[in-house]
Amino acid sequence: MLAIQHASGFIGNGETIKDVTILIEDGKIQSIGENIHIPPNYDVIDASGKVVTPGLIDVHTHLGVFEQGVGKEGHDFNETSSATTAEIRAIDGINPFEKGLEDARSSGVTTVQILPGSANVIGGEMAIVKTAGTVVDEMIVKEPSGLKAATGENPKRVHGDKGKMPTTRMGVAALLRKKLIEGQNYLNERESEKIGRNLELENIAKVLRKEIPLRVHAHRAEDIATVLRLKREFDIELTIEHGTEGHLMADYIAKHNVSIAVGPTMTSRSKVELENRGWHTLTAFADAGVPFAITTDHPVVTIDHLITSAIMGIKYGLPEATALQALTLNAAKHIGIDHQVGSLEVGKDADVVIWNGDPFDLRNCVVTTILNGKVVYSHTL
Incomplete structure (x- = not known):
């Protein structure tokens, strides 16, 4: 189980999210929203200052x-x-x-x-x-x-x-x-x-x-x-x-x-x-x-x-x-x-990418890639 805190970025359907929590369980997105309680058994990723997109x-x-x-x-x-x-x-x-x-x-x-x-x-x-x-x-x-x-x-x-x-x-x-x-x-x-x-x-x-x-x-x-x-x-x-x-x-x-x-x-x-x-x-x-x-x-x-x-x-x-x-x-x-x-929506596969800044700025890069709810790539700046 995984939680992404303070997630801001792009849903994938043209809409954006700002400072939300994304809960992931069994490889799927369980919930997305503000003021979501994170259970104690969840690993937590803090996405403050970063940009989140779908895989x-x-x-x-x-x-x-x-x-x-x-x-x-x-x-x-x-x-x-x-x-x-x-x-x-x-x-x-x-x-x-x-x-x-x-x-x-x-x-x-x-x-x-x-x-x-x-x-x-x-x-x-x-x-x-x-x-x-x-x-x-x-x-x-x-x-x-x-x-x-x-x-x-x-x-x-x-x-x-x-x-x-x-x-x-x-x-x-x-x-x-x-x-x-x-x-x-x-x-x-x-x-x-x-x-x-x-x-x-x-x-x-x-x-x-x-x-x-x-x-x-x-x-x-x-x-x-x-x-x-x-x-x-x-x-x-x-x-x-x-x-x-x-x-x-x-x-x-x-x-x-x-x-x-x-x-x-x-x-x-x-x-x-x-x-x-x-x-x-x-x-x-x-x-x-x-x-x-x-x-x-x-x-x-x-x-x-x-x-x-x-x-x-x-x-x-x-x-x-x-x-x-x-x-x-x-x-x-x-x-x-x-x-x-293809989008960050409840029920879909938890394929999430966290960027260190605007993904459309070529100077920025991927810091975390999550696939089916598991971290498959991590880069420390």
């Missing part, structure tokens, strides 16, 4: 499957033997001892979604985990949390360079359609008990039944339009991952009830798809009412720069409250777990 969430990472400091042996995020590998599950490749997860905790990031890479048109299933633990199965918040797909240059380069489909954007879209149709046929045949199990099509069927969303890597405007076209054609739930040129069509995107994971904007313009990348994408989505989260795409931009990405968005016009929600409650909504994390 940060990165909705699009390759933590644990693209290990830092290891080399090729740690690159377990792309199964490039085929252009479609829906049967792959990220959970089978996550190393819970990977250094990036330590960096996450020290940076106030308590929840991440871990995805296969974007080499394939369909890359496989993803999982949402907490950033502390020694056994992945005990870290899981939700699994599967979506099926990864990718448009654009990556599948063209990886498979087209081998002389295999897809070699064009048309080919990428056609292959994705083909697999979705195979999934529809599989569902019909399975219902009539004509065929046995097929793991690849079984995972695609989860998208068609709206059990999980399709999460589609799309940078350029034409790829975003293709993704939205597929959403209409197959009546599926999906999110757009990256959305780099989404500012060119923000009003159009707003008509489609879709959330976007924006980033990694801090990276260089290393390929044609990133030519128009910039912080204006965030403000354009905010102005158009498009729900979005901010991502590092770790390790493209390392996880410790998740808050830095929000700060850069603020520098270029994003309101602070909107920026924080893109790392907390809106991020939780993007991955479908806002009932559990």
